Amino acid sequence: xxxxxxxxxxxxxxxxxxxxxxxxxxxxxxxxxxxxxxxxxxxxxxxxxxxxxxxxxxxxxxxxxxxxxxxxxxxxxxxxxxxxxxxxxxxxxxxxxxxxxxxxxxxxxxxxxxxxxxxxxxxxxxxxxxxxxxxxxxxxxxxxxxxxxxxxxxxxxxxxxxxxxxxxxxxxxxxxxxxxxxxxxxxxxxxxxxxxxxxxxxxxxxxxxxxxxxxxxxxxxxxxxxxxxxxxxxxxxxxxxxxxxxxxxxxxxxxxxxxxxxxxxxxxxxxxxxxxxxxxxxxxxxxxxxxxxxxxxxxxxxxxxxxxxxxxxxxxxxxxxxxxxxxxxxxxxxxxxxxxxxxxxxxxxxxxxxxxxxxxxxxxxxxxxxxxxxxxxxxxxxxxxxxxxxxxxxxxxxxxxxxxxxxxxxxxxxxxxxxxxxxxxxxxxxxxxxxxxxxxxxxxxxxxxxxxxxxxxxxxxxxxxxxxxxxxxxxxxxxxxxxxxxxxxxxxxxxxxxxxxxxxxxxxxxxxxxxxxxxxxxx
Amino acid sequence: xxxxxxxxxxxxxxxxxxxxxxxxxxxxxxxxxxxxxxxxxxxxxxxxxxxxxxxxxxxxxxxxxxxxxxxxxxxxxxxxxxxxxxxxxxxxxxxxxxxxxxxxxxxxxxxxxxxxxxxxxxxxxxxxxxxxxxxxxxxxxxxxxxxxxxxxxxxxxxxxxxxxxxxxxxxxxxxxxxxxxxxxxxxxxxxxxxxxxxxxxxxx
Numbered sequence: 001x002x003x004x005x006x007x008x009x010x011x012x013x014x015x016x017x018x019x020x021x022x023x024x025x026x027x028x029x030x031x032x033x034x035x036x037x038x039x040x041x042x043x044x045x046x047x048x049x050x051x052x053x054x055x056x057x058x059x060x061x062x063x064x065x066x067x068x069x070x071x072x073x074x075x076x077x078x079x080x081x082x083x084x085x086x087x088x089x090x091x092x093x094x095x096x097x098x099x100x101x102x103x104x105x106x107x108x109x110x111x112x113x114x115x116x117x118x119x120x121x122x123x124x125x126x127x128x129x130x131x132x133x134x135x136x137x138x139x140x141x142x143x144x145x146x147x148x149x150x151x152x153x154x155x156x157x158x159x160x161x162x163x164x165x166x167x168x169x170x171x172x173x174x175x176x177x178x179x180x181x182x183x184x185x186x187x188x189x190x191x192x193x194x195x196x197x198x199x200x201x202x203x204x205x206x207x208x209x210x211x212x213x214x215x216x217x218x219x220x221x222x223x224x225x226x227x228x229x230x231x232x233x234x235x236x237x238x239x240x241x242x243x244x245x246x247x248x249x250x251x252x253x254x255x256x257x258x259x260x261x262x263x264x265x266x267x268x269x270x271x272x273x274x275x276x277x278x279x280x281x282x283x284x285x286x287x288x289x290x291x292x293x294x295x296x297x298x299x300x301x302x303x304x305x306x307x308x309x310x311x312x313x314x315x316x317x318x319x320x321x322x323x324x325x326x327x328x329x330x331x332x333x334x335x336x337x338x339x340x341x342x343x344x345x346x347x348x349x350x351x352x353x354x355x356x357x358x359x360x361x362x363x364x365x366x367x368x369x370x371x372x373x374x375x376x377x378x379x380x381x382x383x384x385x386x387x388x389x390x391x392x393x394x395x396x397x398x399x400x401x402x403x404x405x406x407x408x409x410x411x412x413x414x415x416x417x418x419x420x421x422x423x424x425x426x427x428x429x430x431x432x433x434x435x436x437x438x439x440x441x442x443x444x445x446x447x448x449x450x451x452x453x454x455x456x457x458x459x460x461x462x463x464x465x466x467x468x469x470x471x472x473x474x475x476x477x478x479x480x481x482x483x484x485x486x487x488x489x490x491x492x493x494x495x496x497x498x499x500x501x502x503x504x505x506x507x508x509x510x511x512x513x514x515x516x517x518x519x520x521x522x523x
Numbered sequence: 524x525x526x527x528x529x530x531x532x533x534x535x536x537x538x539x540x541x542x543x544x545x546x547x548x549x550x551x552x553x554x555x556x557x558x559x560x561x562x563x564x565x566x567x568x569x570x571x572x573x574x575x576x577x578x579x580x581x582x583x584x585x586x587x588x589x590x591x592x593x594x595x596x597x598x599x600x601x602x603x604x605x606x607x608x609x610x611x612x613x614x615x616x617x618x619x620x621x622x623x624x625x626x627x628x629x630x631x632x633x634x635x636x637x638x639x640x641x642x643x644x645x646x647x648x649x650x651x652x653x654x655x656x657x658x659x660x661x662x663x664x665x666x667x668x669x670x671x672x673x674x675x676x677x678x679x680x681x682x683x684x685x686x687x688x689x690x691x692x693x694x695x696x697x698x699x700x701x702x703x704x705x706x707x708x709x710x711x712x713x714x715x716x717x718x719x720x721x722x723x724x725x726x727x
Contacts, residue, residue, distance in 0.1 A: 026648065026665060029610065031629040054570075056590050056612055056629060095570035097590055114567065121533070123572060147532035175529040 028052055035062060042066060046086060053092035063098040071106070087112050094118035105129040113138045120144035130155055139164035146170035156181060165190035172196040191215055198222065205231070213240045220246040225254055232258035241267040248273030254515070260284045268293040275299035278512045282307045289313035294329035301336040305512055311340055312347035320354040334358055338367070341458070341484035345371040345430075365425035366451070368459045368484075372407035372431040379414065379425040390418045398422060412436035428455025434463050441466050460485035468493060477502040481509070488513070524574045524591075524720070526598055527581065534563035534581065543582050547604060549642040549660055551621035554580070554602055568607070574719075577601030577618070586610065586624070592719045595620070600639070608645070613725070615716050616641060625664065631725055634659055634672070635712040650726060651683055655709050670709055680707040686726050691715050 027033050028041045028051040039062070042049040052058070053066050070089040093099050094107050095118040108119045108129040119125050120133045121144050133145050134155050139162075145151070146159050147170045159171050160181055165188075171177065172185050172193050182202035185193050191212035198207035198218040207219035208231050220228065220235060220243055228235070228247070235247050236258040247253055248262040248270055256279065263274040263284035268291075274280050275288045276299040288300050289310035300306050301314050315337060322330065334356045337343055349371050352359065361378040364370055370378070376398065386395045394417040401410045412433050414426035426432050427440060427449075437456055444453060456462050457470060457479035464487045470476045471493035477500050480490060486509075494506035537543070540562050544555040554560060564582045574591030578599040586607035595601030596617035603609075608624035614632045618639045625645035626632065632649045634641035634657035641657050646664030654672035663669060668683040684705055689695035691714045692705035699705075710725075718725055 029627050029648070030665075054586075054588055054610070056588065056610065091568075095568065095588075097570075097572040118570075144533070147530070149530075170532045173532040175531060 024048055025051060029055065031057070035059065038062065039065070042069075042089075046089065049086075050088045050092050053089045053096060058096060058098045060098045060100055063093055063096055064100060064103060067093050067099065067103050067107075087115070090115050091118060094122065097123070099124070101126045101129075108132050113140060116141045117144040121148050123149060127152055134158055139167055142167045143170045147174065153178070160184050165193065169193050169196065172200075208235065213242070216240065217242050217246060220252065223252065225252065228252050229255055236261045241265075241270055244270045245273055248277060250277045250279065253277065254279040256281045256515070263288055268296060271296045272299050276303060278303060278305045278508070279515060280305075282310075282516065286310040286313070294333070298329040298332045298336070301333045301340060304341065304509075305516065306340070306342065308342050308344045308347070311337060311343045312350070315343075315347045315351045318351060318354055318356065322354075322357050331358065338363065341368070341482050343369050345369050349374060362421075365421060366428050366455055366458070368428050368430045368455075368461075370429060372411055372429065373402065375425050375429050375431075376402050376407065376410055376414070379419070379422045383419045383421045386419060388418075394418050394422070407431060408433050415440045423449070424452045424455055427452040428459055430459055430461045432459070432461060434461050437462050438466060454479045458482045464490065471497075474500060477506075481505055524576055524594075524597070525571060526576045526578055527571075527601070528579045528598075531563070531579075534565050534579075537562040537564040537582055540582075543604065543606070546606065547621055547623065547642075548644065549621060550640040550658060551602075551604060551619055551642055554619055554640075555582075555604070560602065562602075574612075577603055582606065592630075594716060594719065596716075602639070613719055614649075615712070615719060617712075626661070627664075631710075631715060633710075633712055633715055651686060653683065653709055653712075653715075655712060675709070677707055680709070683710065688724060688727055690723070691718060691725055 024041060028048045038052045042052040049066060066089055070086040090107060090110060090112065091114045094115045101124045104119050104122055104125045105128065107115050108125065109132065110116055116133060116136060116138065117140055119129065120141055130145065130152060133141055136142055142159065142162055142164065143166050146167050156171065156178060159167055162168055168185060168188055168190065169192055172182060173196055179202055182197050182200060183204060186197045186203040186206050188194055194207065194210055194212060194215045195218055197203050198215050199222060201222055203219065207215050210216050210219065216238065232247060232253060232255050236244060238244055244262060244265055247258065253259060259274055259277055259280040262270055263280055265271050271288060271291060271293065272295050275285065275296050285300060285303065285306050286309060288296055290313060291297060297314050297317060300310060314333065318334060335358050337351055338359060348369055352374065361382045364378050365375060365382065380395065380399060386392055398410060398414055398417065401413060408431050411426040411429055411431055414422040415432065415436050417423055437459065441453065441456055446453060454476060457467065457476040460483055467480060467487065467490045471480060471490045474497055477494050480486060480494060481502055488510065491506045491510050495503050495510060497503055540555040544552045555562065560580050562580045562582060564584055566584050568585040569583045569587045571589045575589055575593050576597035577593060577595040578597065578601055580602040582604040584606050587605045587609050589611040592613035592615065593611045594615045595603065600618040602619045604621045606623045608627065609622045610627045612628065613630040614628050616634050617636050620641055622643045622645065626643045626647045628649035630650050632647060632652045634654045637656045637658065641654065641659040643661035646662045647666065648664035649666055651668040652666050653670045657672045659672050668686055670679045670683055684707065687710050689699040689705050691710035692708065693711050695705040715725060
C-alpha cells in the first residue's frame with residue numbers, strides 16, 4: 001500500500017517533510033514526469049523507486065535499469081544483502097508489464113516469495129522459468145503458477161498432483177480449466193476441489209454419491225432431469241435434507257415413485273417442494289393435504305394438479321372467522337383455494353361458510369366452481385340496487401326463479417339478463433348448460449362482453465368446439481389455461497402457437513396429463 | 524480487455540466480510556455486509572497489465588494498478604474495494620468503488636448514476652474528475668478539472684470544456700462543425716466510455 005505506508009513513514013518527521021514527500025510521490029506517479037527525473041527520484045528514495053517501478057507505461061529500458069540497481073551490483077537477484085526497499089522494487093518489477101522475459105527468468109529464482117509469485121503470474125515469463133517455479137518450495141508460488149493466464153499443458157498436468165490442496169484448487173478454478181484435468185480432480189481428496197468440479201459438471205456422476213454433503217448438493221442442483229433420474233431412488237433417501245429437498249424440485253424430478261417418497265419425508269421443507277411439484281402422484285398430494293405444516297398446505301393449494309378431494313381436505317384445515325392478521329401461509333392458502341380451478345363446489349361452500357378473509361363476490365363470479373345457488377346469490381347481491389325498468393324486471397325474475405326452477409335454467413336465463421354481473425357470473429359457472437353458453441357466445445358483442453367471454457373460456461362446461469376455435473385463433477389463451485377440464489385438442493392448439501407465452505405452459509400441462517393418465521379425477 | 528472474473532483462480536471467496544467492513548468507512552460497508560453479494564478477495568497488490576472490465580465484487584487487500592482503464596459496467600455491475608491505493612489510466616464507474624488510500628488516474632475518473640457509490644478515503648488525483656448523480660465522498664488532490672455530482676458551477680463546466688475533446692459532449696461534434704464550443708454541460712458518460720473502448724483520446 002504505497003501511500004498508506006508512506007504516511008506512516010512520514011509520521012513524526014514534521015509537516016514540511018510530509019508535504020515534500022507527498023509532492024515527490026505525486027511527481028513519481030505523474031504521467032508527464034520526464035524519464036531523467038524519474039531516474040533521479042528512483043535514486044533518491046527506495047519508496048520512490050518502487051513507485052517508478054510500478055508506473056503505468058514504464059519503458060522496458062528503465063525497468064531493466066531499476067532491476068539491475070535493485071538486484072545489486074552482481075545482478076544475482078538474491079535477497080541476501082538486498083535492502084528491503086530494493087526488494088519492494090523487485091516485487092513491483094516482477095508484476096510490471098514492461099519487465100523483460102530475461103529479467104523475469106532471473107527473478108524466478110529470487111529468494112523473496114512475493115517476487116517469485118508475481119513472476120509466476122506474469123504474462124511474459126518464459127516456459128523454462130515456469131518449469132523452475134513448478135518445483136518451488138512455496139505453495140503460494142505454485143498456486144500463482146496454477147492461476148496464471150496461459151499455463152503450459154505439461155506444467156498443468158504436473159500441478160494436478162501437487163502436494164498442496166490450494167494449488168490443486170487454483171487449477172480447478174481456472175477460467176479455461178482443461179476438462180481432462182477437471183475429471184482427474186473429481187476424485188481429489190479435498191472436498192473444496194470436488195465441489196468446484198461438481199459445479200462445473202465434470203465429475204461424470206461421481207459427485208452424486210460424494211461423501212461430502214455440499215458436493216452432493218451442488219451435483220444435484222446442477223443436474224438436469226434426465227441426468228438425475230437414474231440416481232433418484234437412492235438420492236431421495238440421502239441422509240442430507242438439503243439433497244432431498246433439491247430432488248423434490250420440479251426442474252429436477254418428474255418421477256412418480258421418488259416423489260411419493262419425498263412427499264412422505266420427515267422434514268417439512270422437503271414435503272413442501274414435493275407438494276409444489278406437478279408430477280407428484282395424486283395419492284401423495286392427497287396425503288399431503290392432511291399435513292400439519294401450513295407451508296406444505298400452502299404449496300398444495302397452489303399446485304394446479306392437486307386433486308379435488310385433497311383441496312377439500314385443505315379447506316377442512318382452514319379455521320372459521322379468521323381475521324386479517326392470521327398467519328401468512330393461511331392467508332395464501334385461502335386466496336389460492338378460492339382461485340383454484342379444481343376445487344369442488346361443495347368445498348367452496350364449506351370455505352364460504354367459514355367467513356374467510358379475502359373473499360370477494362366479484363372474484364367468485366368469475367370462478368367456475370361455485371355452487372349455483374351461491375353464485376346466483378352473489379350476482380343478485382352484487383348488482384343491487386339495479387336501476388331501470390328492464391334491469392328491475394330481470395332482477396325480480398331471477399330472484400323468483402331461483403326459488404322455483406332448476407338452478408341450471410336460472411343460470412341460462414341470467415345469460416340473457418340486461419344485468420351485466422348476472423351475465424358474467426352465469427358465463428363463468430360450470431353449472432350453466434352448454435347449449436346456453438354456446439348461444440351466449442354466438443350472440444355476444446365481443447367488446448361489450450369481454451369479461452363474460454373470458455369466463456366462458458375458463459368454464460369446463462363450454463362446448464369444446466368453441467374452445468378449439470379460440471385456441472386456434474390465438475384468443476383467450478390465458479383464460480383457457482385456467483379451465484380445469486380443457487380438452488387435449490385445445491391444449492395442443494395453444495401449444496402449437498409459439499407466438500404466445502402460453503405455449504410452453506400448455507405443453508407442460510399436456511405432459512403432466514399424459515403422466516397422470518388414468519389417475520386424474522375431474523371436478 | 525480483460526474480464527476480471529476470468530482471473531477467478533487468483534481470488535479467494537470472502538465468506539466473512541465483517542473485518543473488511545469494519546476497516547472501511549462509508550456506504551460501501553452496506554454492500555460488504557449484504558449477504559446476497561458474493562465477495563472475493565485478492566491478497567496483496569493486484570497488477571492488471573491491460574484495461575479491465577470489473578464484473579465482480581472484489582476486495583484488493585493492497586494496491587491495485589491497472590495498466591489501462593477500468594470500467595465496472597461492461598459485462599456486469601462491479602463492486603471494488605481497494606484497501607491501498609488505486610492507480611489507473613482512466614476509471615469509468617457505474618458500480619461502486621471504494622479506495623482506502625489515494626486514487627490516481629492519468630486521465631479521467633467518471634462516477635455515474637445514482638445507484639452504487641464512489642468513495643475515496645484519500646485524495647483523488649486525475650486530469651479530470653466528473654461525477655454525475657453519484658453518491659460520492661472523497662478529497663480533492665491534483666485535478667485539472669472537477670465537476671461535482673449534484674451542483675456543478677459554470678466555472679467547473681468551462682474548465683472541463685477547455686481540456687476535453689468536443690466528441691465527448693452530446694452535440695459536441697455538430698457544434699464544433701459550426702465553429703461553436705460544446706454546451707456548458709458534463710461530458711457524456713456514454714461517449715467517454717465508448718471512446719475509451721475504441722482507444723480514442725478524451726483530452727485535447
